[in-house]
Amino acid sequence: MTVALSGEEIASQIEEHFPGSIAESSQQSLVVDKEFLLVAATYLKTTPGLDFDYLTSITAVDYYDYFEVIYQLTSLQHNHSLVVKTRYYGRDNPTLPSVVGLWQGADFQEREIYDLMGVSFEGHPNLKRIFLWEGFKGHPLRKDYL
């Protein structure tokens, strides 16, 4: 059984190393400040005992006030999982750091989020629309796109 690690415990570990990086945490998930996303992700991937080597999925949700990007992380080695979130407040040109450097599997998924949700990822090697064509106006999965 994949053990879902407690968001609170991991959050306190991260907070210890990078003070001010955790915005919120609960049993199910933890929300990382977007400035600290990359360092926190690197910490999660490389710390022995955590070893989140497998990025299961990335998705984004539009909550009007902010965009939330959700990273489902799994460690194949220890068979445990964690949900990490990060938020961007505001609707104009949301930008978050890209995790492609850590998990190559984020490549297409970040492009998909960019295409459909309009969240840019800084540091992505090939950030282009993936499903819709170049020149398409708007981002269909945003709640204000009708």
Next chain:
Amino acid sequence: MAIKTEPFVINIGPQHPSTHGVFRMRLTLDGEVIIDVEPILGYLHRGIEKLAEGRTYTQNIPFTDRLDYLASMSNNLAYVLAVEKLAGTPVPERAEYLRVIMAELQRIASHLVGVGAFLNDCGAFMTPFLYMFREREKILDLFEMVCGQRLTYNYMRVGGISQDVPEEFLPALKKFVLQMPGFIDEYDQLLAENEILLARAKGVGILPRELAINTSASGPVLRASGVKWDIRKADPYSIYDRFEFDIPTGNFGDCYDRYRVRIQEMRQSVRILKQAMEQLPQGEVRSDVPHLIRPPVGEAYGHIEAPKGELGFYLVSDNSIAPYRFHIRAPTLINLTALRDMMIGWKVADAIIIFGSIDICLAEVDR
């Protein structure tokens, strides 16, 4: 004197006999050697994720049929599992068993098409493909018996399945389960040790273990690279913890391993089917669920081991009758991430079989 050459760009697809749909690859070639690959997707994008936000939880089940249309039952299962996780709906015992039976039958059917198409891409002129379709037809007959459909089943419901199986289903299933191992042996004899197939597929399109994990590959693609990771074992959903089966893995992560892993998985599926048939209890097949499900505010990620990889549904509920966010973790889209690394340096002919060995379904990639 060196001859001046320039790279040669060819478009494979979107209309091409072996792109398994409307996939397009821009290959940059140096002679016949591939020096760059750019997959171009989206020809079948229907915006299912957006459409689903405007429909009720139950109305969304038919959408999932139209993702990977070669494995509709698995898609149904993944979605209803996610909704059940979100709403906390109980599922009757008998329904759980029937779900597992359908999902495993579907896995066999999907692998039959995957392996057949792979061998066809190797140039075996339809023969293995049609042999595999012969058994796939039998599985489709079984599905038709239980839900009246042969491709888009719409069989699972939140809290169970749409209807119990008819009387003649179990004898037919029993017959199929008894016959199937013999047919799998037959497929093995067809081409498994064929010299040409070995020359074409062995060592071709290697996906190393580290890269497979790093690119989030899943399903047979991940297992062929030597990672023993199967969600049915690692995170048993439904009632998979009650069955005995092995996880076949490959050693090198080449096209041949991916082909072998699929064949082995079919054998394991037959094993699960046998056990599920024996243990199948009597009883209800559907718990009491309101027509309009209003799950509490929250979010849930339900995932299963679909034939092509980890299929996950990420649902966000705002306590209305429709999901607030409906995200599909499409295994085949993510498996394609490693395509470029696997193809570079090989020849055009290899590109086709490497692509074929990933076994994708464009309806799921593009959604």
Next chain:
Amino acid sequence: MSIFNPSLNLFNCYLEALPPDWPGGFWLHLGLFVVIILAFVLAMIMGFIWFERRGIGRFQVRLGPNRVGPFGLLQPVADAIKILIKEDIIPAKGDKWVHWLAPVVAFVPALMIFAVVPFQDGALLADLNIGILYVVAISSVSVVGIFMAGWGSNNKFSLIGAMRTVAQAVSYEIPVVLSIIGVVLIAGSLSMNEIVKAQSIPFILLQPLGFLIYFIGACAEINRTPFDLLEAESEIVAGYHTEYSGMKFALFYLVEYTEVLAVSAIITTLFLGGWRGPVLPPVLWFLIKVVAVFFLIFWVRSTIPRIRVDQLMAFAWKCLLPLALINLFITGIEVVVLPEALPWTIIFLNLAIMAVLIVLWSKFFRLGGGRVEV
């Protein structure tokens, strides 16, 4: 006289009724055989297409076409009508003349091969004393037509297909010719008719390795599976004829089957004793053997996957060519040193040599290369 009397020459009896020095005899012979060859080729191809589709249907656990006419016999006719009334499309940026001429250039040489194929003793259009050399020369010309098609279409798939064909034809010509020389050495003649007459024992027994090399090489030259790279459906769509439709496509289709028929006829003549055989009339024997060889070819087609282009080249140069040379060398020695030896001794000797060589090569020979660093 019965038609089943093998001594009766069905084809040339008309000449015996005429004065031997009648000047029209040559033209009568020529005209008659042109008609016979055209009718033979077209009828056989129709039959082959039906036979292959039904046969492959059985191999693939399905029925094959069975709706048009009894047992689907009229299916090729229906297909032909369908294909002939289709629109003829010429690519806008293609080389119009080359595109137009290509099917003709490919078809004519394929048909010309039959000029020297003996249907019966002396029953052939032209009994050239260099018959087999003529076959080798003519059959290479088809490649020009295919390359013209690839070039004239202005399509990258066509061009790749055409390039593959040229490379393939050039490579496989050599083992094919070398294996033919073995037969010529034993028969002591280049004339097709004389080669058949020399076969009191079919040469497949005396030249088992030569037969294998010729069969594989010929399959490669006519682009049948496992060497159908130039029209590898799963890779380059339809290869050189991607841009062809209607009548011109039909011609290419015809070329493909004419070449198969030609190869079947040549294998029959060179290795299987041509029209020779007991009881049945010679023409019938010839037909039976041709169909048997054709059956073998499409059996292979429906069974084996396709090999890759570099593996194809490696196979020709590293496997077939040395084997063909060794075969030629051994045959030469046998012809010179053991001319009076019992045929059975030579047959067993050759079979043993073939087995040893094939095992040796399969141990040490590896197909093609791997990944190229870029």
